[in-house]
Amino acid sequence: MNSRNRVVKDNLFKLFVFLLAALSILPLFLIIFQTVRNGISAINPEFFYKLPKPPGESGGGILNSLVGSFMLVILATAFSVPIGTLTGIFIAEVRNSFTELLRTLVNILQGLPSIVIGILAYLWVVKPMGGFSAISGAVALAVMMLPVIIKTTEETVRLVPFTLREASFSLGATYTKTIIKIILPASARGILSGIIVGTSRIIGETAPLLFTAFGNPFVNLNPMKPTDALPLLIFNYAMSPYEEWHKIAWGASLVLIIVVLGLNLLLKMVGKRWETKF
Amino acid sequence: MGDKILKIENFYAGYGHTWVLRNINLEIPEKKLTAIMGPSGCGKSTLIRCINRIHELNPEAIYRGHIYLNGKDIYKMHPTIVRRKIGMVFQKPNPFPTMSVYENVIAGYILNGIKLKKEEKDKIVEDALKKAFLWNEVKDVLHRKGTFLSGGQQQRLCIARALAMKPEILLLDEPTSALDPKATSRIEELIVELKKTITIVMVTHNIAQAVRVSDYTAFIYLGELVEFGPTEKVFAAPERKETEEYLVGKFG
Numbered sequence: 001m002n003s004r005n006r007v008v009k010d011n012l013f014k015l016f017v018f019l020l021a022a023l024s025i026l027p028l029f030l031i032i033f034q035t036v037r038n039g040i041s042a043i044n045p046e047f048f049y050k051l052p053k054p055p056g057e058s059g060g061g062i063l064n065s066l067v068g069s070f071m072l073v074i075l076a077t078a079f080s081v082p083i084g085t086l087t088g089i090f091i092a093e094v095r096n097s098f099t100e101l102l103r104t105l106v107n108i109l110q111g112l113p114s115i116v117i118g119i120l121a122y123l124w125v126v127k128p129m130g131g132f133s134a135i136s137g138a139v140a141l142a143v144m145m146l147p148v149i150i151k152t153t154e155e156t157v158r159l160v161p162f163t164l165r166e167a168s169f170s171l172g173a174t175y176t177k178t179i180i181k182i183i184l185p186a187s188a189r190g191i192l193s194g195i196i197v198g199t200s201r202i203i204g205e206t207a208p209l210l211f212t213a214f215g216n217p218f219v220n221l222n223p224m225k226p227t228d229a230l231p232l233l234i235f236n237y238a239m240s241p242y243e244e245w246h247k248i249a250w251g252a253s254l255v256l257i258i259v260v261l262g263l264n265l266l267l268k269m270v271g272k273r274w275e276t277k278f
Numbered sequence: 279m280g281d282k283i284l285k286i287e288n289f290y291a292g293y294g295h296t297w298v299l300r301n302i303n304l305e306i307p308e309k310k311l312t313a314i315m316g317p318s319g320c321g322k323s324t325l326i327r328c329i330n331r332i333h334e335l336n337p338e339a340i341y342r343g344h345i346y347l348n349g350k351d352i353y354k355m356h357p358t359i360v361r362r363k364i365g366m367v368f369q370k371p372n373p374f375p376t377m378s379v380y381e382n383v384i385a386g387y388i389l390n391g392i393k394l395k396k397e398e399k400d401k402i403v404e405d406a407l408k409k410a411f412l413w414n415e416v417k418d419v420l421h422r423k424g425t426f427l428s429g430g431q432q433q434r435l436c437i438a439r440a441l442a443m444k445p446e447i448l449l450l451d452e453p454t455s456a457l458d459p460k461a462t463s464r465i466e467e468l469i470v471e472l473k474k475t476i477t478i479v480m481v482t483h484n485i486a487q488a489v490r491v492s493d494y495t496a497f498i499y500l501g502e503l504v505e506f507g508p509t510e511k512v513f514a515a516p517e518r519k520e521t522e523e524y525l526v527g528k529f530g
C-alpha cells in the first residue's frame with residue numbers, strides 16, 4: 001500500500017514537471033502558429049523581389065529590407081569579428097587584473113539595453129557623419145555582437161589543450177605563429193558559432209536601428225545612406241493604419257522567424273561537422 | 279664514452295620558490311640513447327624540458343646553471359633556435375588536430391615561416407615518415423587529418439614531425455606510456471634504429487624498456503642525479519642504494 005502510494009506520487013510529480021516544461025515552450029509555439037497563420041498568405045515570389053507598394057494597393061514585397069538587413073549583418077560582422085576574436089584570445093591567454101577588468105566590462109556590455117547602444121551610435125556616428133546611414137546601424141549592431149564573439153572565442157581558445165602549444169613551441173614556433181597557425185584554427189568552430197549566435201542576436205534588433213539605419217523605402221547599397229531592415233519594416237508597417245501593410249508586416253515577421261530558426265539549425269550543424277578532436 | 283654533444287653543468291630548476299632539480303651535472307654522449315629514470319615526481323620531465331627550453335614557458339618556472347649544446351650555452355641562444363635543434367615528443371600523442379598528416383610533418387617549417395618548394399616539402403615529409411616507420415601506413419592518407427590515426431601511429435607522426443626539423447637531439451618524455459604493448463614495441467624498434475643517427479634522451483618508467491633500448495642510464499632521485507653510466511652497469515651493479523631499491527621496485 002505504502003509503496004504503491006509512492007509510485008503514484010512519483011508519477012504525479014513527473015506529470016507536473018512535464019506540464020510545466022510544456023507550458024514554458026507554449027509561447028514559442030503560439031508565436032510560430034500566429035505568425036504562420038497571418039504571414040503565410042503574404043508570402044509569394046514577389047514578396048522577395050519587389051518593393052513595398054503605397055497604402056491601398058495590395059501586393060508588393062520587402063526587397064529593400066532584405067537587402068538592408070543583409071548589408072547590416074555583413075558590416076556588423078566585419079566590424080565585430082576582428083576586434084572580438086582578438087579580444088577573446090587576449091582574455092583567454094593573458095591572466096592579469098587588466099584582462100579581469102576587461103572580462104567584467106564585456107559582461108556589462110552584454111547587459112546594456114540595445115536602445116542605449118543605439119543612442120550612443122547616434123551621438124558618435126550619426127551626428128559626426130551628418131545623417132542616418134547603414135554604417136551607423138552596423139556600428140550599433142556590432143557593439144551588440146561584440147560580447148558574444150568575445151565570449152565564444154575566449155571559451156574555445158581555453159579549450160585548446162596546453163599540449164598543442166607545447167608541441168608548437170617545441171618546433172621552434174614563436175608565440176604569434178602558435179596563435180595564428182595552431183590556436184586560431186583549432187578555435188575556428190567556436191568563433192563561427194559565435195558569429196552565428198551574434199547574427200541571430202542582432203538580426204531582429206529594432207531599437208538600435210531606429211535612429212541609426214533609420215529605414216528606407218527603396219533598395220540601398222550605399223553604406224553611407226539610410227537603409228531599411230526587416231525589424232524596421234515590421235515596426236513601421238505594424239504601426240500603420242493600413243490593412244495591406246499589416247499583412248506585409250506579418251509576412252516579414254514570418255521571414256525573420258524562419259531566418260532565426262535557420263541560424264539555430266546552422267549552429268547545430270557547425271557544432272557537429274566542424275568539431276575539432278583533440 | 280664517445281663525444282659529448284650535451285653538457286649539463288650545475289643545473290638547478292624548479293617552480294615558484296622551490297627547486298625541483300638540484301645541482302645536476304650530466305654529459306650526454308652523441309648518437310647514443312640515454313635513458314632518464316627515477317621515481318615519479320623526482321624531476322625527470324622538468325630536466326628534459328630544460329634541455330629544449332620549454333620549461334621556461336611556465337610562468338612559475340625558475341632555473342639556473344648551464345647547458346651546453348656542442349659547447350654553446352643554450353641559455354645564451356634564442357629559445358626558438360634551441361627548440362629547432364632539440365626536438366621533443368611528449369607522453370600523450372599531440373598531432374595538430376586541424377592539420378593533415380602531411381601538414382603535421384611539415385608543421386615545423388610552416389610554424390617557422392620557412393618557405394619551401396612543393397618537391398622539397400614532399401621529400402622532407404616522405405623522409406621523415408620513413409624514418410618514423412610510418413610511411414607505408416599513411417602514404418595513401420597523407421591528406422587526411424592526423425587525428426584519425428591510431429594512438430601508436432599518432433605518436434610516430436609526432437616523432438616524424440620532430441625529425442622533419444632535422445634536430446641534433448631528440449627528447450622523448452615517456453613516449454610509450456599511453457600506448458598498448460604492440461604500439462610500444464613498434465616505437466622501440468624505431469628508437470633503436472634512430473639512435474644510430476641522432477642523439478636521444480628518453481624518460482621512461484619502464485625498466486625493461488630502458489634495458490632494451492638505452493646505452494646509458496641516468497638515475498634521478500629527489501631532484502638529484504645519483505647515478506649515471508652505461509646501462510648494463512647501472513642495472514647490473516648499481517653504486518647507490520637508491521638506484522638498487524628503485525630497480526627492485528621499492529618505489530614507483
Ligand SMILES: Nc1ncnc2c1ncn2[C@@H]1O[C@H](COP(=O)(O)OP(=O)(O)OP(=O)(O)O)[C@@H](O)[C@H]1O
Nearest residue numbers: 293298316317318319320321322323324325336338
Ligand atoms: N607546473 C608545475 N608547477 C609546480 N610544480 C610542478 C609543476 N610541474 C611539476 N611540478 C613539480 O615538480 C616535481 C617534478 O615534476 P616532474 O614532472 O619533473 O616529475 P617526473 O619525474 O617527470 O614525474 P613523473 O614520473 O610522474 O612524470 C614534482 O614534485 C611536481 O609536483
Ligand SMILES: [Mg+2]
Nearest residue numbers: 322323324451
Ligand atoms: Mg614526467
